[in-house]
Amino acid sequence: MSTHLNVALIGTRFMGRAHSNAWLSAPRFFDLPLNPAMHTLVARDAENTKAFGDRWGWANISTDANATITSDEIDLVDVTTPNNAHKDLSIAALEAGKHVACEKPLAATIDDAREMLKAAEAASGQTFVWYNYRRCPAVALAHQLCKAGRLGRIYQIRGCYLQDWAGPDTPLMWRFQGDVAGSGSLGDLCAHTIDTARFITGDEVTEVTGGILETVIKERKILEGAGGDISGHGAATAAKTGPSTVDDICLFLARMESGALATFEATRLSTGYKNANRLEIHGDKGAVRFNFERMNELDFYDATADAAVQGWSTINVTSGNSGHPYAGNYWPDAHILGYEHSFVNEAADICMALGGQDPVVPLPDFADAFKVQRVLEAVTQSANNGCAVPMSQIA
Numbered sequence: 453m454s455t456h457l458n459v460a461l462i463g464t465r466f467m468g469r470a471h472s473n474a475w476l477s478a479p480r481f482f483d484l485p486l487n488p489a490m491h492t493l494v495a496r497d498a499e500n501t502k503a504f505g506d507r508w509g510w511a512n513i514s515t516d517a518n519a520t521i522t523s524d525e526i527d528l529v530d531v532t533t534p535n536n537a538h539k540d541l542s543i544a545a546l547e548a549g550k551h552v553a554c555e556k557p558l559a560a561t562i563d564d565a566r567e568m569l570k571a572a573e574a575a576s577g578q579t580f581v582w583y584n585y586r587r588c589p590a591v592a593l594a595h596q597l598c599k600a601g602r603l604g605r606i607y608q609i610r611g612c613y614l615q616d617w618a619g620p621d622t623p624l625m626w627r628f629q630g631d632v633a634g635s636g637s638l639g640d641l642c643a644h645t646i647d648t649a650r651f652i653t654g655d656e657v658t659e660v661t662g663g664i665l666e667t668v669i670k671e672r673k674i675l676e677g678a679g680g681d682i683s684g685h686g687a688a689t690a691a692k693t694g695p696s697t698v699d700d701i702c703l704f705l706a707r708m709e710s711g712a713l714a715t716f717e718a719t720r721l722s723t724g725y726k727n728a729n730r731l732e733i734h735g736d737k738g739a740v741r742f743n744f745e746r747m748n749e750l751d752f753y754d755a756t757a758d759a760a761v762q763g764w765s766t767i768n769v770t771s772g773n774s775g776h777p778y779a780g781n782y783w784p785d786a787h788i789l790g791y792e793h794s795f796v797n798e799a800a801d802i803c804m805a806l807g808g809q810d811p812v813v814p815l816p817d818f819a820d821a822f823k824v825q826r827v828l829e830a831v832t833q834s835a836n837n838g839c840a841v842p843m844s845q846i847a
């Protein structure tokens with residue numbers, strides 16, 4: 453068996469950078485049974501693609517996604533395009549016998565996601581989805597604590613994902629176009645929180661109620677040229693505007709299979725918060741709380757401790773010697789990690805899984821990500837119809 457995994461990456465911007473760094477760094481920090489080789493970078497503009505490829509060390513560049521996907525030399529196709537392009541690229545890669553690592557949400561729509569799931573079920577290749585927050589060491593530790601019973605019976609989950617970059621001056625990039633993105637804060641942000649809550653607790657949503665999807669800024673300036681990145685860079689024309697067709701804010705309540713209750717909130721308009729992906733989980737034996745803006749820390753409350761010393765403790769999840777997940781692959785205690793490490797950890801875990809080893813914590817595949825997509829659909833139906841939506845109603 454080859455010890456290399458030839459990767460083709462599609463997309464060169466925000467996630468293109470995060471994934472390039474991940475494939476580059478994973479074999480340097482982890483001993484892997486399969487080492488990723490940065491074989492081919494694909495994007496639509498030849499000049500920019502060449503510059504990006506040279507900077508990050510991609511061996512080849514291409515503007516022809518299909519030729520790359522079907523090339524015998526490629527083992528895994530990594531999709532970092534906007535959401536509406538996930539389906540065709542992923543299915544083409546699966547049909548060509550490749551492994552696929554696709555960005556989240558799985559797709560722009562549940563119909564696309566269902567087709568992707570069917571293709572994955574019929575394929576020889578394995579699938580992965582970049583729900584990377586699972587691989588923040590603090591989130592992985594919360595998962596391990598919950599699995600070990602340290603939280604006991606879960607009563608309540610409180611998730612919110614707060615950003616504030618989408619005020620009225622932010623132009624009409626693809627993230628505000630419903631036909632491209634599928635949804636706004638729901639699929640962009642809340643999908644992560646839903647996945648993380650499921651991952652930590654091992655629980656599934658059984659009913660969604662009280663869904664609200666609000667488009668607060670209804671018209672935005674039109675960008676000249678294609679795209680526009682997350683920070684709104686790109687030239688916006690002064691005079692022309694177009695409708696934003698996605699939610700800026702989403703809210704919903706959920707019941708979980710275990711009987712636990714959950715509240716979720718995601719917003720791009722929470723002035724003062726930049727990337728506060730926060731989760732609090734309360735059980736009868738303990739509780740955890742996580743805030744990505746302090747990603748190296750996990751707060752843990754041990755309700756089984758002597759009442760006199762009960763209280764929240766803040767664990768700095770950076771100690772390889774203490775068995776903190778992923779920490780031993782990096783630096784001495786409290787030499788902290790950043791955003792990019794969640795992607796490096798995912799790339800490493802993908803290589804472990806494909807090389808026949810267990811990943812440090814479970815990886816989401818298309819079937820797993822489809823469960824998140826069903827919740828997104830239930831929230832949309834709840835918001836559109838003002839009703840409770842049992843998950844059994846979402847095929």
Ligand SMILES: NC(=O)c1ccc[n+]([C@@H]2O[C@H](COP(=O)([O-])OP(=O)(O)OC[C@H]3O[C@@H](n4cnc5c(N)ncnc54)[C@H](O)[C@@H]3O)[C@@H](O)[C@H]2O)c1
Pocket residue numbers: 462463464465466467468495496517532533534535537555556557582583584640679680681682
């Ligand atoms: N895991 C995370 O934390 C995270 C963070 C941000 C974005 N994302 C997801 O990553 C994906 C990309 O987001 P981004 O922020 O990198 O977007 P972006 O706009 O920064 O980059 C998108 C890239 O895709 C290319 N592209 C667009 N349409 C294409 C097509 N039809 N075929 C080939 N290439 C195409 C663009 O040229 C660009 O290089 C989205 O699905 C998004 O939801 C995930």
